[in-house]
Amino acid sequence: MATAQTDPHARSNFWKWFDAFRRAPGMWAYALNRLSAIGLTVYLFMHLIVLRTLTEGPQAYDDFVALVKSPVFVFGELVVVIGGVYHGLNGLRVALTAFGIGVPYQKHMFYAVLIITAVVSLVFGIHMFTA
Amino acid sequence: MAEKWTVTFLINRQKDGVEPHFESFQLEVNPDEYVLDAIERVWAFHDRSLLFRHACHHSTCGACGMRVNGVEKLTCITTIRSVTSDGGTVKVEPLRNFPVVGDLVVDMTRLYARMEMVKAPSVIPLDEAPKPDTSVFDIKPDHDAPDDMIRLVDCIECGMCVSACPVPLTTPEYLGPAVLAGAHLRGLDNNPSLLELVDGPNGVWRCHSAFECTAVCPSNVEPGWRIMDLRKQVVKKRFQRLFGRGG
Numbered sequence: 001m002a003t004a005q006t007d008p009h010a011r012s013n014f015w016k017w018f019d020a021f022r023r024a025p026g027m028w029a030y031a032l033n034r035l036s037a038i039g040l041t042v043y044l045f046m047h048l049i050v051l052r053t054l055t056e057g058p059q060a061y062d063d064f065v066a067l068v069k070s071p072v073f074v075f076g077e078l079v080v081v082i083g084g085v086y087h088g089l090n091g092l093r094v095a096l097t098a099f100g101i102g103v104p105y106q107k108h109m110f111y112a113v114l115i116i117t118a119v120v121s122l123v124f125g126i127h128m129f130t131a
Numbered sequence: 132m133a134e135k136w137t138v139t140f141l142i143n144r145q146k147d148g149v150e151p152h153f154e155s156f157q158l159e160v161n162p163d164e165y166v167l168d169a170i171e172r173v174w175a176f177h178d179r180s181l182l183f184r185h186a187c188h189h190s191t192c193g194a195c196g197m198r199v200n201g202v203e204k205l206t207c208i209t210t211i212r213s214v215t216s217d218g219g220t221v222k223v224e225p226l227r228n229f230p231v232v233g234d235l236v237v238d239m240t241r242l243y244a245r246m247e248m249v250k251a252p253s254v255i256p257l258d259e260a261p262k263p264d265t266s267v268f269d270i271k272p273d274h275d276a277p278d279d280m281i282r283l284v285d286c287i288e289c290g291m292c293v294s295a296c297p298v299p300l301t302t303p304e305y306l307g308p309a310v311l312a313g314a315h316l317r318g319l320d321n322n323p324s325l326l327e328l329v330d331g332p333n334g335v336w337r338c339h340s341a342f343e344c345t346a347v348c349p350s351n352v353e354p355g356w357r358i359m360d361l362r363k364q365v366v367k368k369r370f371q372r373l374f375g376r377g378g
Contacts (some may be wrong), residue, residue, distance in 0.1 A: 023295075
């Protein structure tokens with residue numbers, strides 16, 4: 001007996017860009033690349049807004065620097081580092097495969113990108129939280 | 132005695148004037164049956180209005196490509212065991228990036244027309260068919276056996292690569308993996324008129340290297356590799372034209 005369920009096309013195409021569930025590693029690389037790109041772009045604008053505090057005098061800037069030394073902000077900076085390292089390394093992978101170099105090994109290159117990103121992020125994380 | 136599973140099939144229903152929705156059908160199945168067998172059983176015993184495409188039942192016609200639990204599969208060779216478990220659910224949807232005619236059927240006209248645009252139609256006269264001793268096959272993957280070079284003739288135009296590719300979600304004008312792989316088969320050396328098409332705004336440079344086309348292709352055509360190799364051909368042709376040596 002058939003029973004009706006929910007609308008299967010409710011999600012917009014935008015969200016489908018990030019839907020790598022059950023898909024191959026290449027799609028995960030693609031989704032993470034877009035996610036990190038959006039994150040880095042948002043961070044760039046936030047960074048420029050923060051720099052604007054320089055125009056409000058030394059005290060305003062010092063107050064803000066004291067605020068961003070809190071663990072929450074340091075964690076946020078670590079996320080930026082993770083996104084930046086991943087995006088840069090995956091960019092190299094995409095650039096190589098874009099001209100036919102190493103295409104059969106694109107999955108392996110993705111795994112290498114993940115491992116290097118994890119190691120670099122760990123080193124940065126230890127340094128940032130212990131400095 | 133054959134193993135029996137109870138599986139719930141959530142099937143996309145969509146017709147003129149009716150909002151897309153899922154209908155649920157609970158079936159007793161042998162887990163080694165194929166998803167297409169279950170869909171046919173739903174049609175035969177539960178709802179004769181269900182629209183779906185099928186023909187050969189052995190992965191040569193490409194008609195039964197659908198999304199099974201969100202991933203493109205040829206349902207005639209996808210066992211129920213491979214996509215769910217006893218008491219589980221199988222969600223069946225039409226291919227995406229194509230207009231939906233109804234339920235599980237999509238309009239493939241755009242794909243077929245574009246395959247003809249790049250001179251890689253589904254059926255061509257035997258004397259015009261690419262043969263291994265022609266330059267069409269000079270380019271071949273560097274990681275596989277020599278007979279890999281004739282693989283594109285295995286393209287069954289199922290459209291699953293187009294459905295899996297995230298780029299057509301942005302624009303339906305993108306030529307898509309199957310068409311670009313078809314252009315690669317024909318080769319720019321033998322068909323210089325294809326250069327403007329594949330080097331255009333909706334050609335090879337629109338690919339964003341997700342490689343899902345290669346992941347879901349049931350015929351090992353490797354559209355992802357072919358698009359990247361076609362880029363090399365495009366760059367070579369552009370340089371030749373820049374220095375007045377190209378046609």
